[in-house]
């Protein structure tokens with residue numbers, strides 16, 4: 390079983406993917422192979438064909454593939470989209486020295502559920518689960534993730550933080 394662990398930066402992919410007893414692939418390690426360089430804002434230009442050539446899911450087993458473009462890989466058995474309330478995400482991203490523009494970009498994407506929507510375009514919705522990390526600590530979220538992977542949480546409850554946008558204006 391190969392799992393794509395995706396989500397807006399700061400939602401907890403790297404922290405939660407460790408110590409789950411799975412092999413681990415961090416897409417962060419492959420940016421130079423999966424992109425066509427960077428744009429003028431220093432963002433990697435991901436090439437989806439290069440991504441799928443470089444990380445060929447068929448070659449893996451019992452592997453978690455983590456990264457905010459993991460859902461663009463084909464052939465995954467499960468996609469887990471990590472979520473976080475945008476106001477909380479803002480704080481997490483500020484702690485890692487993201488500039489204001491980058492913070493706003495990311496919390497807007499989170500408020501609009503961009504990654505979940507992208508995942509739905511490529512995968513049937515019964516393969517896509519959302520895990521909200523807003524109100525949990527790390528160990529708690531890890532337990533939930535483990536349960537999700539084991540098939541014990543089948544809730545297709547959707548996370549929607551779009552209302553938050555209204556409070557920004």
Ligand code: ADP
Pocket residue numbers: 396397398399400401402403404405481522523525526527530
């Ligand atoms: P990503 O890889 O998605 O960018 P990271 O794992 O690098 O995210 O960062 C997430 C940050 O949020 C870490 O500092 C982590 O300790 C913190 N955090 C707080 N609560 C949680 C939670 N419930 N799940 C995941 N991360 C959390």
Ligand code: MN
Pocket residue numbers: 402403404417
């Ligand atoms: Mn990460």
